Amino acid sequence: MAATAMDQDGGGGDVVTPGELLGNSLTLVAGRGAYADGRSVRASVTGHRRIVPPAPGSDDQRSTVEVVGHKAHGAVPQPGSVVIARVTKVMPRMANADIMCVDSKAIKEKFTGLIRQQDVRATEIDKVDMYQSYRPGDIVRAVVLSLGDARAYYLSTAKNELGVVSAQSIAGGTLVPVSWTEMQCDLTGQIEQRKVAKVE
């Protein structure tokens, strides 16, 4: 564990509390758990101080200082992040989904997402039938388009690798992808329509 290793050679003096001075902004960049206040870089959470050297070849030759706390922050969806969501409700022009994971991290709170008809696939976006794309209960991989309205994040599945990744058939069996629009039930062999994700 990196933090523990740091602690051993730092002799335990590497634990910092909010507000503590970490260095000067001329030599350091504030990373996670740190912030710059004018010239000074300070800690914003309690945890271990860690210094990351600058990426080779980057213009900025300053090291980044991070403070890693003991409590992992619940991930929050950001525009552009890939999320895993469970479809809760399908309507003619949109589908609602509950976001469960952000960038492979499970989230603690519930966030709701909204997939609009025009965001389901990249081509023929006017001919999308929502009921032929999603069913309630489907697990969908999607990308966050924007923070959306006050109620939900806008999600999009308009890419090959986005769409339904796991679903159950009407019979209760697991659906296996057949093509990018079809999935087959492993119990009955019945074909169901979905916007299927191309999983690598």
Next chain:
Amino acid sequence: MEYVDPLTGFRVDGRRPNEMRKLKGEVGVVARADGSALFEMGNTRVIAAVYGPREVQNKGQQVNSKEALVRCEYRMAEFSTGDRRRKPKGDRRSTEISLVIRQTMEASILTHLMPRSQIDIFVQVLQADGGTRSACINAATLALADAGIPMRDIVTSCSAGYLCSTPLLDLNYLEDSAGGADVTVGILAKMDKVTLLQMDAKLAMDTFENVMGLAIEGCKAIATYIREVLLENTKRLECQRG
């Protein structure tokens, strides 16, 4: 009544004028909450619980979607005052203190890092013996730090008063109700910035400066203590992790 003994210079509870009550801080006392703390200043004992950052529950309260919404609820337990039952002032006092704590904590939390989310701070007074406002702010700071919420700095608060021509640090209930001035100060400890300053009654300008200076010294001592508690807790967690 003599609040400072003219011979020995001791106060009614045996403290020196610039002496604080015994501090005690404990982190992680509410298992359900994201962060929690118990804070004692002498006989004043408060518990704070922090929930969040979580999604905004009541969208109507959201003023600025680019910043986290901070909410605070201050309550006093029925049994906290014992026989010295306070006059029924309605809920005015609690509302005011809730607001004060909220504003003070908001000044320190990096709200812009958590857009569209809310942070709930609940503080409950278990035992009241003067200085509940300060104790609540200190407890809330500890709880926020325990929850891992990014903050500019640790906010600490302490009160000071002026009785018998002596500036007194950290008033207890008896001294608080003596009718003298009561100055409550909240500071960002490392940055030397004042985020809260309240005073009831009047004071001469130069006395006020002395009293405020004393309160700031108290705040700094509390900040040192709070940092110790946090470091202790982090080390303990690390030992558990192995």
